[in-house]
Amino acid sequence: MKRVVGKHAYGNLYDIDQEIAGDEEKLKEIVINAVKEANARLWEVKSWKFGGEKGGVSVIALVLESHIAIHTWLEYRYATVDIYTCGEHTDPKKAFDYVVSQLKPKYYTYNYADRSSFRIE
Secondary structure (H helix, E strand, O other): OOEOOEEEEEEEEOOHHHHHHHHHHHHHHHHHHHHHHHOOOOEEEEEEOOHHHHHEEEEEEEEEEEEEEEEEEEOOEEEEEEEEOOOOOHHHHHHHHHHHHHHHHHHOOOEEEEEEEOOOO
């Protein structure tokens, strides 16, 4: 049997830095740096800004090992972070911690799910 390694770190960030939360280019930079922190390999980054002053920004990085995503809601000073990676060499917790350090929430939740599996050859 071979093991398929899957690691999923995700959470909610409350009362985040509004200036950063609405800055699409800064959030892209944060996500790209989070990819490095996770020891993942970047494939592509996409981002979208929506809803004006009350809207938010979504950024997703496709990595060879899966994805890293941030979604912000300016009106609520809120963000969600979703980091899923495959492979023993990756560390989504490091990436999550990096994002938290950059968005500076007053408080946040952190969740981790081991999504590994075995397959029979």
